[in-house]
Amino acid sequence: MSIKGVFPIDKWDFKSESILADLPSDIYELLTAHKSEQVYKRNEVLFREGSYPSGIFYITKGKVKKYKVDNEGKEQIVYLANTGQLIGYHAILSEDRYPDSAAVIEDSTIAFIPKEDFLKTLEHSPVLNNRLLKALSHEFSVLANSLTMFAQKxxxxxxxxxxxxxxxxxxxxxxxxxxxxxxxxxxxxxxxxxxxxxxxxxxxxxxxxxxxxxxxxxxxxxxxxxxxxxxxxxx
The missing domain is CATH 1.10.10.10 (Winged helix-like DNA-binding domain superfamily/Winged helix DNA-binding domain)
Known part of the structure; x- marks a missing residue:
């Protein structure tokens, strides 16, 4: 059954599929000019917390977990990303290291877009800028709800x-x-x-x-x- 109307899924599920959807063709071509794709096996790591980003990742097919590891080596998954979603762009926008790690939870096909192409596209596309801002705002809301859930449930x-x-x-x-x-x-x-x-x-x-x-x-x-x-x- 569809849970629309009976469960507030948007409060708990962050979706970034719409970021690249229906972008103007020239903007999309600029963004993907040097895109490469790779097949990852289950549990393979895309990036690790604390490393510097060299680009962003687009999930062509599959699922990716974003997680943090504590001092005892225990893993805490903070989000599961799905087919069609972008990951890894936060660190580039903040000009900082990755705040978490990412690994595939099933065999997945992941596209990599170099940092230079991503930043160049942002300079030429107010539409992409606005979509990323909206996505970041929604993701913050989802993570805040998750923190409340862990504390109260x-x-x-x-x-x-x-x-x-x-x-x-x-x-x-x-x-x-x-x-x-x-x-x-x-x-x-x-x-x-x-x-x-x-x-x-x-x-x-x-x-x-x-x-x-x-x-x-x-x-x-x-x-x-x-x-x-x-x-x-x-x-």
């Missing part, structure tokens, strides 16, 4: 919420009434929720017993998103 509520958001990212060629299949490791899911892997496995088992979802290996098939929305408790 239980593991069960947080997992339900993340499954709803991730479900939207895996709705490819979706047909009404069709269950959505999520392909994500329990480690990455635990990192998104901000808890131990054991807690995620336990709550997933509870959800299975309640006929909310089923699992096949690392795959999670959402059967009843309405029950997840109730559990997420977003009143």
């Amino acid at each position: 239980t593991v069960r509520e947080r997992l339900a919420l993340q499954l709803i958001v991730i479900r939207e990212k895996y709705k490819v060629n979706y047909v009404a009434g069709m269950p959505v299949e999520i392909n994500i490791s329990r480690e990455d899911l635990a990192s998104l929720v901000g808890t131990a892997r054991e807690n995620v496995v336990r709550v997933l088992t509870e959800f299975k017993e309640d006929s909310i979802l089923e699992t096949k290996g690392r795959k999670i098939i959402i059967r009843d998103v309405n029950k997840l929305i109730k559990i997420a408790n977003l009143k």
Whole structure:
């Protein structure tokens, strides 16, 4: 089912697909003049926190996690980016190092656009500037909501919420009434929720017993998103 109207997905899911959509042809050609594409295998790293950016990344196909690593080496995923989204441009705009790391969570095709082409295009395109500003504003709002979620919600509520958001990212060629299949490791899911892997496995088992979802290996098939929305408790 579509969750539009029953769940405020825009508060939790940042989408940057519209940044490059329908750009004037001359601007798009300027931006992609020296673009290159590469296939990355699952868990391969695009960039690491603290390194200097040499360009931006466009997800042609696949999914990428943005994450931070604490002093003990524990990973905290801050966002999952989807096909069609741009990542890595924050550091260039702020003229600083990458504030986080990025790695693919499934085999993905990623396009790389050199920093020089990106900055040159910004100089010639008010449209691209405005879209990036709007995207940054929305992303800040999504991250602020996420911080509030971690502070106020239980593991069960947080997992339900993340499954709803991730479900939207895996709705490819979706047909009404069709269950959505999520392909994500329990480690990455635990990192998104901000808890131990054991807690995620336990709550997933509870959800299975309640006929909310089923699992096949690392795959999670959402059967009843309405029950997840109730559990997420977003009143």
